[in-house]
Amino acid sequence: MALETFRYDNKIVRNFAFATVFWGIIGFLVGLIVATKLFAPNFLGFIPELTFGRLRPLHTNTVIFAFAGNAIFLGIYYSLPRLLKTEMYSKVLSNINFWGWQMVIISAAISLPLGFTTSKEYAELEWPIDILIAIVWIIFGINMLATIMKRREKHLYVAIWFYLATFITVAVLHVVNSFELPVSFMKSYPLYAGVQDALVQWWYGHNAVAFFLTTPFLGIMYYFIPKASNRPIYSYRLSIVHFWALIFIYIWAGPHHLLYTALPWWAQSLGTAFSIMLIAPSWGGMLNGLLTLRGAWDKVRESPVLKFLVVGVTAYGMATFEGPMMSLKNVNAITHYTDYVIAHVHTGALLWNGGLSFAMLYFIIPRIYDTKLFSKKLANYHFWFATMGALFYVIPMYFSGITQSLMWKEFTPQGFLRYPNFLETVKQVIPMYMIRAFGGVLFITGAILMIINLYKTVKQGSLIAEEEASAVPFKRNSQKRREGEAYHRWLESKPVLFSIFTFIAIIIGGVVEYVPTALIKSNIPTIASVKPYTPLELEGRDIYIREGCNNCHSQMIRPFRSETERYGEYAKAGEFVYDHPFLWGSKRTGPDLEREGGKYPNSWHFLHMKDPGSTSPGSIMPAFTWLYTQKLDTSHTIAKVDAMRELGVPYPKGYEHEAMVDLRRQADSITKDLTNNGFQIRSDKEIIALIAYLQRLGTDIKAQPTTAVRDSILSEYSTK
């Protein structure tokens, strides 16, 4: 066949590159702001939109979906056409992908600080944005698949398998985790409640890490390491095993985020077992990347691109060893809820995702601008700033995490908690928070050097918007496998079949975990005294969600003596049956709140939320002053009750007509109690609803006679 000429679209590559840099800086800066707030709680304080609880999700979303997201598209839009020897299928779709994705990010950047959140980690965005994400993602998928269809290269290289797996799995995850019932524009409740909601969320959360922060970057690794070192990948055989084993196992491991919680134990054990197995493919992949450089290590000394790649892949290896270790129940008991997890994720985020993204930018920008990198020296400085920044970040966080855990669990010889006041354990780690912020400053400084360097590079070159290339198309004759043709070789020339197999590989784990949990809905042991929230508590709960309280406070007491001593009776699955969404949390910057109800008088909460230092000297909780002036919005209360009933919460028939009366009655009673204690407030303020919710927390099972509780616990133990 004749040689055909075509043009790679470098404009879209440039757009994604610029977006990666832009959102990277924003994401890092928001990270630095929230890090600063942890030792200077009044920094940018008293502005509702800039509180920790609202900015923390903005930081995670910007870094994951805006920075890493644009970097993924950058890698794919650069490498996919080149590996397939064709231009992208449609420039229009490419542009919709680009601008649609930026719209998602801008919607997030606006809605999260305004308090529109579902509270589910890495899935905080509300339903209209969820729909937009789905549309843009499908368009990206269509563009990618259609490009594969018109390829001039018969066989799909391993990087493309990872891109395909990314597209398919993220689509499945996003859809399943976004089943929610809209109450109003920008407010919804998830279909699932309590234990089920938690399982689905962490099946999603875990696999968002797997298929958004891992598989696409592995594809990038498989393309850019060979490219930058000018060597073929160490073992293609290993890459086949790596790919299938990784995507097959990853999906099962989600429950390791819920060890020792009220999740059924078989699901926890399954999560642990598969997490340990994950070491094998993860390290297989890492070694495949690193061994590609065998005999070429001298190049690493010279090239900042390779430096970032090598440190990134090494960090990936560390994080993927650490993750399975943290999935062991005895290790998890120590690391969970602490800063250890923060250190773990930042090893991955700063060095693996950050490092690979920076490497791509340094590799691609000079090439599409037909020039050389402005300054290799500056890029080397960036590398050291980034690496040292990451070290200054993670080491204090490891230290802080272990300190927290030890202090939370320490008993005196007499059998009392050594640090009964949670605040003591907070004050102890404040210096670590300061060093961590310094690490962040170093990391951002490095990124600013990169911006200067890339800007100068762009200035000295000129964009090759359409890069001409040529290739000979392959013959599309036989559909069947030739005799003696290796099966995988044949499969690599069948993108649709390949995608179907990928889908099957990822869906097995999902089904095995999800189906039994879906079945247990009617089987979760109901606790007779657990009742739906009152309308005021429901509104208070939504304020709790809006302010992102769950970012620092868990509502899940694990069955350890150190926790039952500190917080009260450990959590039972049946307590959460009306929790749409679940609010178990994943981090204890502050104490657990599951049994907060009745611990303190209303007046304590009133003072505490206005000025946390007044009741808890040295607290790093922000003040929520606006709750005292803002009127509680009750315009959707009835709709919320209706929605909850539709989701299975047993509000009596016709209750919506009484809901508002009940709400006012309860608000008046709390206000009266506050007035009696010398605090003047109108009963229609938001703080009243929040107090109502906090006072309800965990009190339901206490309503049972003590012996009944003990009996039910005993019967649990006797059947174990």
Add this chain to the structure above:
Amino acid sequence: MYKHVLQSIEGIAVYPIISLAIFFIFFVLLLYMVYSYDRSWLDAMANKPLEDGSNGDSVNHRNSGEDLNG
């Protein structure tokens, strides 16, 4: 609590065992498959990124060579 959940679903104990079996068989078959493969094809595939036309073999001649890796 979990025992109640377990007991209420028939044959639930078989789940983890099936899972492990599925994975184990899958993994062994995969290993068998890749080790039966012909070296030359594997090498050819491993070389794909290096011959994709963007590193100086058909276009962009000025961009070839390793001095640009950074």
